[in-house]
Amino acid sequence: MITKLGYAQQLISILYPTTTDDRKLREQEAALAISQARDILIKREILQNKVETNSIYGNWLSTFYDNKAYFDKNLNKYVIKLPARPISLIGDMGVYHVFPKGSEENMFVPVTSGFSAMHLKSLSSMLGGNMAYYLDGNKIVFLNELSKDQPITIRMLAMGEDIPLDDYFPVDGSIESEMLQLAVNLYSTQKQINEDVVSDNVSQ
């Protein structure tokens, strides 16, 4: 299993084959480049495949357990702050599955933020008896009452930047090479710029 750190080190070794501590690219920056490249590629891939399939590859998803809801007085609803930022997709599909812990069959129904107003007094507003949520910035807002103690599991297409360095980095072999290539392109310009390596106000 390659972590984000692993990919970052690979990127550094591509750009700086004989690495010293004073290299221009730090591991954190390399990891950021890897994350950005990965996000661009998977979004592109999902949108290209949309004609063929309406699902997202499971190995690109990240699952976050034990999220607890709290009551937001401004919204007058229960909300959960997202553990990571989702990649924006049509229909807010970046947040893929939300369900009570251990009860995947009772998945919450994703709706749009205007749902309550648009479906006002409509028979569809009851959503077939299902519970619903909508995405609002960095949080999800539940339309129904929720127990504060109920742990919620969130499965989402998280932005690479929000995945810890040592965690499983959801990407597969088919786009690894393209991802590294894109990251190299992002930092190859920086590599060509002279910099003050020995702190003598002379860029080399």
Add this chain to the structure above:
Amino acid sequence: MATQVGRSLDEIVRDYMLEEERDSLHKYPFYLKYAISGLRDLTFDISGAPKKVQLEVDESTNVVALPPDFIKEIRVGVIIDGVFVSLGQNSDIIKKLDDCGNVATNQNNSTNLNTATTAQGFSVANTWHQHYRNGEVIGAYYGIGGHQGVGQFYINYDAGRIEFSTITNQSNVVLEYVSDLSTVNGDFRVHPFLEEPILNYIDWVSKRRKHKQYGAGMINDLQRKYVDSKIWAAIRIGSSTKAQVREVSKKNFTLAPKGL
């Protein structure tokens, strides 16, 4: 516990989403909305069973509120000696309103069929069973004259109420009507014969505004597919059993002496 026929609309929408190769509930609200429209269309045209309710008349104003799921009346009447007796419809009934716009109380509503009188002033004996056979009115209100009955009503759709001019001394009326869809815990029950038309309806309606993506020909095909499945559903629902056919064919037989 009684077993309910059919599946829930929620299950059918999930079935459709599976056919669409969806792996999450995104777009579920849209498909559910389409499915409800389809179910409503099929209920009105094919499967809708008339709903019958007993309503309590406000005797001071002689009006009664329409049920919230009321769409169209089939008949309005009262129960006398266990038999449904229709009231006459009269669009000339106008209720006086008080200063607040509510129906004024103590309006004239005195005619009572139990003591209805003919134009000549003779009382009519209230022998309802003589006017009905096998649950059907056979008339025979001799001498009562035209436009007589247990009472008359007018349905005021704007105000959402039934207004009575005359009524029996019973405080309840029976309303048989076409109802809107009703939910059980926020969901709907769907007859198995209607599943296929509903799936086809969702398929058609969800694509009919996307001409550029699917082309007019395909959208027309989907509409035709829906209409075909609706016709098949109507045939299936309307089919009769052997016993029902026999019942109808022998309905008018009477035990008359032969050879006369």
